[in-house]
Amino acid sequence: MSDRDANARLDAALIARVLASEDRAAFAHLMRRHQGLVRAQLRRLCKGDQAWADDLSQECFLLAWRKLDQFRHDSRFSTWLYKIAYSCFLQAKRSRSEMLVTEELDVLEENDPQAYHPDATHNFSLTLDLQRAMAQLADGEREALIHCYHLDLSHEEAAQILTMPLGTLKSHIKRGKDKLKQLLSSWAPTSHQES
Secondary structure (H helix, E strand, C coil), X not given: CCHHHHHHHHHHXXXXXXXHHCCXXXXXXXXXXXXXXXXXXXXXXXCCCHHHHHHHHHHHHHHHHHHHHHCCCCCCHHHHHHHHHHXXXXXXXXXXXXXXXXXXCCCCCCCCCCCXXXXXXXXXXXXXXXXXXXXXXXXXXXXXXXHHXXXXXXXXXXXXXXXXXXXXXXXXXXXXXXHHHHHCHHHCCCCCCCX
16 A cells, blocks of 8 residues: 555544544644645745744634535545645735735745755755745746645646646646746756867
8 A cells, every 4th residue: 555545544534533523633633644734835825924824724724624524535635625725825815915926035044944954055045046936936837836846746636726727737837947947047057068
C-alpha cells in the first residue's frame, strides 16, 4: 500500500469517527495532519503575511468542522481542505479594501525554517528573489504555481480548488513559469563555450 493510500485510509477513519460521534480528538488529529500544508498554502497566497494566514487557517478549520459531513470522498481530504482555504482567502481578499498588491516583500523572519537558512546565504538569496518574482506574477499565475508546485497537487486537483478550467490553469502555469524564468534569469547557470 502506498503512503497516499495509507494517508487516505487514516483520514477516512478519522472522518468517520468525527461524523459518528462528533469526536473532537479525532478532528484535532485530522487537522494536525494537514495544518502545515494549509498554513503554507495560505502564507503564500497572503504573500508572507503570517498573521493573516493564521487567521484564515483558523477559519478554514472551523468551516471544515462545520461542513465535514459534506466531504464526499471523491477527492483527497487535503484537496477538499485546500479548496476551503482558498475560498476563505478569496472572501477575505475581497473584504480587505486596504489590501494592495505590492512589489516589495516584508523582511523574512529568521524563525521561518522554510524561508531562512543561516548556513546557506546563496539559498537565502535565491529564496528572496523567488518570492519577489512570485509577487510580480498575476494572481492566477501565482495561485496556479503555488498549488501545483509548492503543494504538489495535480493539475486536475489545482483546477478544482481554484475553480477554473484545466486549460486555463495550464495557461497560467506556462505564463507564470515563463515570467519566472525571465525574472530569475540572473540565477541561470552560465554556459562556458569553447573558443
